[in-house]
Amino acid sequence: MDDMMFEVGTALILVAIASVIAGKLKFSIIPFLIVLGMLVGPHAPTIGILDFKFIDSQGVIDFLGQIGILFLLFYLGLEFSVQKLVKSGRNIVTGGTIYVTLNFVLGLAYGFLVQMPLYETLIIAGMLSVSSTAIVAKVLVDLRRTGNAETELILGMILFDDIFLAVFLSVMSGLLLGGTASIGATILSVGISIGYMLLFFVIARKGPPILNKLLRITSNEIFIIVVFSTMIFIAGFSEKLHVAEAIGALLFGLALSETEHSERIEQLVVPFRDFFGAIFFFSFGLSIDPLSLGNAFWLAIGAVILTIIGNLIAGMIAGRKAGLSHKSSLNIGLTIMARGEFTIIVANLGVAGGLSALIKPFSALYVLVLAILGPLLTKESKRIYRGVNRIFKWSEPVEKGKKKHSSVSEVSEVSEDSKIKLDQ
Known part of the structure; x- marks a missing residue:
């Protein structure tokens, strides 16, 4: 039971470290955690008291x-x-x-x-x-x-x-x-x-x-x-x-x-x-x-x-x-x-x-x-x-001072693109 708790704790520390790194890089946490899980597991090495295989704790995790x-x-x-x-x-x-x-x-x-x-x-x-x-x-x-x-x-x-x-x-x-x-x-x-x-x-x-x-x-x-x-x-x-x-x-x-x-x-x-x-x-x-x-x-x-x-x-x-x-x-x-x-x-x-x-x-x-x-x-x-819009020409590119658009759909999409620029 003690070993299982230590394994789970080790797994959680790894998750925490990966989460911090993802946050620092302003990256989605999902791929970081999936790749982390792949790098450890049954095929991973045991280093001293740290067992990264997580075999006993797999069910709990x-x-x-x-x-x-x-x-x-x-x-x-x-x-x-x-x-x-x-x-x-x-x-x-x-x-x-x-x-x-x-x-x-x-x-x-x-x-x-x-x-x-x-x-x-x-x-x-x-x-x-x-x-x-x-x-x-x-x-x-x-x-x-x-x-x-x-x-x-x-x-x-x-x-x-x-x-x-x-x-x-x-x-x-x-x-x-x-x-x-x-x-x-x-x-x-x-x-x-x-x-x-x-x-x-x-x-x-x-x-x-x-x-x-x-x-x-x-x-x-x-x-x-x-x-x-x-x-x-x-x-x-x-x-x-x-x-x-x-x-x-x-x-x-x-x-x-x-x-x-x-x-x-x-x-x-x-x-x-x-x-x-x-x-x-x-x-x-x-x-x-x-x-x-x-x-x-x-x-x-x-x-x-x-x-x-x-x-x-x-x-x-x-x-x-x-x-x-x-x-x-x-x-x-x-x-x-x-x-x-x-x-x-x-x-x-x-x-x-x-x-x-x-x-x-x-x-x-x-x-x-x-x-x-x-x-x-x-x-x-x-x-x-x-990028795709440049190919299919769904809406006109946003231009300064441009107020008229050819369709309701284009008005909506240009409005969204304008908000993107403001956010950036």
Whole structure:
């Protein structure tokens, strides 16, 4: 027990050091922590009393990381209005369908192109189709974009993506692990997932008066115990219904976002979100063995290129169909580009089903590159937009004294670019 506590403490000190370095360099903390996790772990050396393998403490670190995902998604849910999400329902379904379909088709085409067998191709298509809710949430919070016009659509597309994941895992589990996929069981599982999500939307719309009374707790100590305990219980219960635990936390946050206590909860949850969230990205890096990545290098790089193209196209189409500016639409594609925990879940299903040994290193390298590249591209979205805009001429360049623009879309985009210059 003492050794385990010392290992966990060592891991936390490493996380703290990496966080300080990232802060000094004004860099996203996510890639720093993922790479740090890769540099240590089971393949790392033991130096004196410092054991960087973290074998005994791996389970504890993973659990703390899971708690981090819950706090990240719970906070994201608190930041949004269910009423606005409901109004955007049609745009969310359209955008989510475009996003999943395009990426899944690209994944199928890529699998057949590299001559993978059918089941391996389906697994690759599934991995290319699911974004990382944890990384997306962290990026939105870190870059202070929770209030952006496109963020509601991003959140909705994440929910839609989770429904797709539930369907995909149900079908593939039947094919790989059970020898068959029951149509009835799949429909029932998906129906339960959708009904469960809709229940929280109803609670968010109709339940605030009751929730307000239940949460009128003077003591912050008791208040935080009640809220966080309920969040973790709902996340665990969600997983029992084949809804991702992170999505359960997100739904609970949405339900509380309409209450009079939402601001109080946000203030209390922020330190936990940042602390446990950092552990998640470190634990994610621990799960990647850099020595196993070489065999799948070119296969993973090809998938990364396809994902970047697919996400940018899907984001532009979804955003423009929702009436958003070209800049906001580009932000959608960049923000949802990151791959992470859900992609690993799909890959693990393929491994459990006895598929090609190449699936594991391929998924690790694919996720690693996009987990690092996604946040970086999102952070630089302003510069990327200006570069792309020079090619497609979506809006006129900002000029001094220029007051007239040829369309409402251009006025919006030039206004945003003007704000960028003022910020800089």
